[in-house]
Amino acid sequence: MKNYFKSIVFFISLWPIYIITYQLFYNELGPEPVDRIINHFGEWTLIFILLTLSMTPLRKITKSLEWIKFRRMLGLFAFFYASIHMLSYVGLDYRFDFEPLINDVLKKKFVFIGFSAWLLLIPLAITSSDKMVRLLKQNWKKLHRLIYVISIFGVLHFIWLSKTIFFKPLIFLIILIILLLFRINFNKSSSKI
Ligand code: HEM
Numbered sequence: 001m002k003n004y005f006k007s008i009v010f011f012i013s014l015w016p017i018y019i020i021t022y023q024l025f026y027n028e029l030g031p032e033p034v035d036r037i038i039n040h041f042g043e044w045t046l047i048f049i050l051l052t053l054s055m056t057p058l059r060k061i062t063k064s065l066e067w068i069k070f071r072r073m074l075g076l077f078a079f080f081y082a083s084i085h086m087l088s089y090v091g092l093d094y095r096f097d098f099e100p101l102i103n104d105v106l107k108k109k110f111v112f113i114g115f116s117a118w119l120l121l122i123p124l125a126i127t128s129s130d131k132m133v134r135l136l137k138q139n140w141k142k143l144h145r146l147i148y149v150i151s152i153f154g155v156l157h158f159i160w161l162s163k164t165i166f167f168k169p170l171i172f173l174i175i176l177i178i179l180l181l182f183r184i185n186f187n188k189s190s191s192k193i
Pocket of ligand 1: 035038039040042043044045046049082085086089112114115116117118121143152154155157158161
């Protein structure tokens, strides 16, 4: 039953791929297909980061441990979509021409913070296995608190690139603040993640 649920969540998590494949196939990517692909995966990265952060509050609210079983998978999907997002920018926008790309990372603060968020996701993805949890012990918890920094960077990236907070970036910001506030309360009442 447990694996059955996990498989369902796995296939639902592939939704962003189904959408983009459909739009690609039926020529529905609009006049700026590259921008559309980059933005699509950027937005889904943020959604998956927030979904990952939602699992602990949901566990507390429903008093069910089931949510935690999906946390790792959702986190890995966040990394997967962040990597596609970054690679579509590097590959489709810059055709892997690294010089102007490095300039962009250094000069545009929204690219810099997005890139930093992606870099910070790498150690979390690498250490997501049960083996690494056992190996790193208490340090694993500390390391995985980076998800808070990553989520803040992700929302800042969205606000800065949009040049205005209205409205989508604001919605993401509000959801993030709620999730982080939950975390502060729970950290006081429980030492578990
Ligand atoms: C955790 C990592 C990241 C998150 C959460 C994220 C999130 C987002 C979001 C939400 C958008 C806007 C989507 C929309 O307008 O609907 C976006 C756009 C964008 N992101 Fe990211 N991003 C991340 C990493 C990166 C990285 C690593 C790069 C490049 C090195 C990057 C470059 C861009 C660019 C160029 C855009 C499009 C800006 C435009 O429309 O002109 N992002 N990202």
